[in-house]
Amino acid sequence: MLKNPIFSAYSLLLLGSAAFAQWTGFGLNPATPIKDVPKSVRENPGVYRSHYAFLPRWFGGK
Amino acid sequence: MQAPAQKPAVRAFACPNCGGGMELRGFQHTRSAVCIQCLSVLDTSDEKIKILQKFDNRQRVRPIIPLGTRGKLHGTVYEVIGFMVRTITVEGTQYSWHEYLLFNPYKGFRYLTTYEGHWNDVVPCHGLPAAATAGGRKAAKYLDRTYKHFQNAMAETTFVMGEFPWAVKVGEKVESDDYVSPPYILSAERDNKEVNWSHGTYMTGAEVWSHFNLQGQPPAASGVFANQPSPHQGRVGRIWKTTLIWLAIWFAAVVFFGISAQNKLVFDQSYRFDPRAAARGEASFVTPVFELPGRTSGVDVEIRTDLANNWAVFNLALINDETGQGYDFGQDVSYYSGVDSDGSWTEGSRSESVTIPQVPAGRYYLRVEPESDPNAPAMVYQLRVKRDAPHVGWLMLVLPFLLIPPIVVSLRSASFEGARWAESDYAPSSD
Numbered sequence: 001m002l003k004n005p006i007f008s009a010y011s012l013l014l015l016g017s018a019a020f021a022q023w024t025g026f027g028l029n030p031a032t033p034i035k036d037v038p039k040s041v042r043e044n045p046g047v048y049r050s051h052y053a054f055l056p057r058w059f060g061g062k
Numbered sequence: 063m064q065a066p067a068q069k070p071a072v073r074a075f076a077c078p079n080c081g082g083g084m085e086l087r088g089f090q091h092t093r094s095a096v097c098i099q100c101l102s103v104l105d106t107s108d109e110k111i112k113i114l115q116k117f118d119n120r121q122r123v124r125p126i127i128p129l130g131t132r133g134k135l136h137g138t139v140y141e142v143i144g145f146m147v148r149t150i151t152v153e154g155t156q157y158s159w160h161e162y163l164l165f166n167p168y169k170g171f172r173y174l175t176t177y178e179g180h181w182n183d184v185v186p187c188h189g190l191p192a193a194a195t196a197g198g199r200k201a202a203k204y205l206d207r208t209y210k211h212f213q214n215a216m217a218e219t220t221f222v223m224g225e226f227p228w229a230v231k232v233g234e235k236v237e238s239d240d241y242v243s244p245p246y247i248l249s250a251e252r253d254n255k256e257v258n259w260s261h262g263t264y265m266t267g268a269e270v271w272s273h274f275n276l277q278g279q280p281p282a283a284s285g286v287f288a289n290q291p292s293p294h295q296g297r298v299g300r301i302w303k304t305t306l307i308w309l310a311i312w313f314a315a316v317v318f319f320g321i322s323a324q325n326k327l328v329f330d331q332s333y334r335f336d337p338r339a340a341a342r343g344e345a346s347f348v349t350p351v352f353e354l355p356g357r358t359s360g361v362d363v364e365i366r367t368d369l370a371n372n373w374a375v376f377n378l379a380l381i382n383d384e385t386g387q388g389y390d391f392g393q394d395v396s397y398y399s400g401v402d403s404d405g406s407w408t409e410g411s412r413s414e415s416v417t418i419p420q421v422p423a424g425r426y427y428l429r430v431e432p433e434s435d436p437n438a439p440a441m442v443y444q445l446r447v448k449r450d451a452p453h454v455g456w457l458m459l460v461l462p463f464l465l466i467p468p469i470v471v472s473l474r475s476a477s478f479e480g481a482r483w484a485e486s487d488y489a490p491s492s493d
Contacts, residue, residue, distance in 0.1 A: 004301055015308065030391055
């Protein structure tokens with residue numbers, strides 16, 4: 001590895017970054033963070049509406 | 063008392079063709095010389111100088127290292143005393159290279175050859191190379207080194223100047239075979255009487271200029287020469303060895319993250335959804351609270367349905383029961399199947415999953431709001447939540463990037479060798 005210091009540094013950076021991302025569970029988030037969801041949602045789920053609830057729907061088959 | 067050794071003297075005479083003054087610096091070794099004025103080739107092996115050949119082509123070639131130039135090679139001072147141009151014809155194209163004859167009264171002769179800015183320091187072989195094979199091809203073995211055959215050609219002497227230890231003649235032809243083992247080259251030259259083997263070592267123009275203290279810059283090297291050492295020599299093996307070490311580390315990391323993940327099922331519940339009933343009321347509901355343990359890591363939410371030729375959309379929110387913070391996301395599920403003229407088919411999947419990254423530990427619940435075609439039949443679905451499922455996506459992503467450097471080095475090395483052998487008898491286009 002000492003004979004290829006640049007390649008080894010490159011590999012270390014790649015693997016180190018991947019391992020860090022892996023360990024912390026880092027990833028592209030498909031979700032939207034939300035804050036201050038009212039406590040009453042547990043009693044009345046309809047007081048909160050998802051950001052995704054208003055999109056047009058159509059899923060056809062072949 | 064022993065008499066002191068006699069110092070060799072330069073022999074001077076007049077050219078019998080043009081009368082120009084000439085000096086022989088090769089002493090008794092010189093068998094022929096070329097008049098620098100009229101370029102007649104003279105036989106100097108005898109006291110009576112005879113004309114061997116008159117120069118009828120007035121196109122002179124000017125040696126880039128002038129005759130008489132002195133330089134130091136391997137610790138010995140040599141003088142340039144002869145110059146010749148030799149030419150081979152390959153598929154109708156003439157290729158010419160220059161040869162400089164160097165002489166030292168105590169060490170003898172050696173040659174400097176040059177072609178397209180590439181140089182070789184050439185000496186006669188001290189032993190006879192043996193015939194061999196390398197990779198199924200013709201080769202020669204000399205001093206425990208195997209040289210691969212490179213090229214066979216008829217070499218013709220097309221211009222001469224200075225003096226030579228043999229009876230040189232313009233138009234003289236020999237069959238030449240070159241064998242290479244960079245940075246060395248082995249050459250066999252055959253005529254009707256004998257075979258002469260010589261051994262060359264690649265030199266750069268800058269080295270020649272330095273050794274001979276020449277002014278200006280040497281001509282730039284063009285292309286890849288037969289025995290030019292590859293700048294990638296040894297690098298390919300070294301970088302692949304290093305890559306294997308990193309691949310082993312990568313594999314160990316994959317195993318580590320695979321087995322160290324909690325992969326804990328924290329919620330698993332089945333539900334029934336009737337779109338017709340939902341159209342008359344509120345479809346959304348919340349699940350019981352569940353615990354997400356451990357360090358901040360990902361959460362997998364998997365939805366398994368019994369959909370058949372239908373679709374469903376799940377509007378979901380993973381909400382921290384204590385802070386009211388969370389993540390809002392949606393997931394579509396659709397599954398269709400049938401039979402047509404091409405046979406049976408399916409489209410989509412009955413199960414889908416979403417991974418929410420970096421979710422802190424805490425008590426959470428899901429708000430679920432399913433949707434579907436209002437006329438679709440009721441479906442049963444299962445919600446499964448897993449903490450820290452074993453994903454190794456990032457490690458998989460870097461794998462090709464780990465392989466890029468060794469592949470690039472290998473390709474560059476192969477390209478260099480390809481350029482070298484493209485000029486040989488073994489070029490890919492050659493039969």
